[in-house]
Every structure is written in C-alpha cells, then in structure tokens.
Amino acid sequence: MEAYEEQIEQVLLSSDAIQGRIAEMADRINHDYAGRELLLVGVLKGAFVVMADLSRHIDLPMEFDFMAVSSYGAATKTSGVVRIMKDLDHEVAGRHVLVVEDIVDSGLTLKYLLRNLSTRKPASLEVAALLWKTGVQQVDLDIRYVGFEIPPVFVVGYGLDYDERFRNLPYVGTLKPEVYAEALP
Ligand code: IMP
Helix, strand or coil, X not given: CXXXXXHEEEEEECHHHHHHHHHHHHHHHHHHCCCCCEEEEEEECCCHXXXXXXXXXXXXXEEEEEEEECCCCCCCCCCCXXXXXXXXXXXXXXXXXXXXXXXXXXXXXXXXXXXXHHCCCCCXXXXXXXXXXCCCCCCCCCCCEEEEEEXXXXXXXXXXXXXXXXXXXXXXXXXXXXXXXXXXX
C-alpha cells in the first residue's frame, strides 16, 4: 500500500501469513463450536478487520455485536483505565460468546471486558485474538485462540492504528521513529 509505504519500518506479518492463520483459527472454532450458535463480540475499533475476515471462514450460525472501550488516543502505552464507550446491543445470558480482539498488550482491556461480560451469565465466554505481545501482560488471561505471538513493540495495520491511521494496511508492521517524532507537539 503506497500511501503509507514511506512510514513503515518493517513488515512483521504479511497479508498472506495473516490470512492463512485466520483460516486456521476459524477451522478450530468451527470444530469447537459445532452444533452451537455464536455471538461474536468485536472490540472496536481495531477488531473490525480481523472480525470481518475471521467470521467469513466460520461456518456456524452467528450474530455480531460490538463494544467500544476507551483507547490510547495518540499515545502508545496503555493507561490501565478502561471505559465502556459503547455497550452491546444483544443480551449475553445463555449465549456462546466469542470476543474478538486485535491485540493483547498489557491485557488490562480484555481482563476488564471479560470480567464485565461474565457477570452477564453467558453459556460460554472465550477470546480470539490475532496478536499476543510476549512478556508484557500485567494480568493472567486465558485466551483460547491466538493468531501470532509478536515481540512487545508497537505495531500498526490490519485494524491497528497509530493516531487513527494505518488501520487499512493489509499487513502488520512497525513504524519508523520519525512518524512518532512528527506527532510530538
Ligand atoms: P491492552 O489493554 O494493553 O492489552 O491494550 C489493548 C488495546 O490497546 C488493543 O485492543 C489496541 O487497541 C491497543 N494496542 C495495544 N498495543 C497496540 C499496538 O501495538 N498498536 C496499536 N494498538 C495497540
């Protein structure tokens, strides 16, 4: 994608690698949830890309819902403060809920969401996350479906943004340092 090419330092995961892995994750989901109906819950905004691709490989009846939580803004570190900006439209009680996340960094966002959703008495509650940053989680998390483990660096693309840009990159990569420098006041 030429629009962003000059700002990308390194491609960590190619589009082909991501698509292949998403199909594998969906195979496991198809197997594990056979005969059941899913409620897929995407965490906005980043998860919309993985949710779109993953769901089209899932061969089960399902409904979609979304939650929005407070994000980093233009900063690249988590604040630990999680606020629900948009709640689900669906009832969760008795449903098989699969939360779809783009990336697990500190894990604080997901921990909060899972605790919140579990109080609503779903029949089951699991997570599919495309990316897992190694060695930086501040909380214990049990994630059933992980796409890739990546080093704890800030990445963009495939739904992930820096200051709301780069979400439409079909791959996952790192940014050149000058991109951050330009954003400083
Ligand atoms: P956590 O609460 O620290 O696990 O962060 C979760 C959220 O922070 C993710 O859903 C992303 O929206 C955002 N985030 C974490 N790491 C990155 C990154 O490397 N690039 C872009 N967004 C990120």
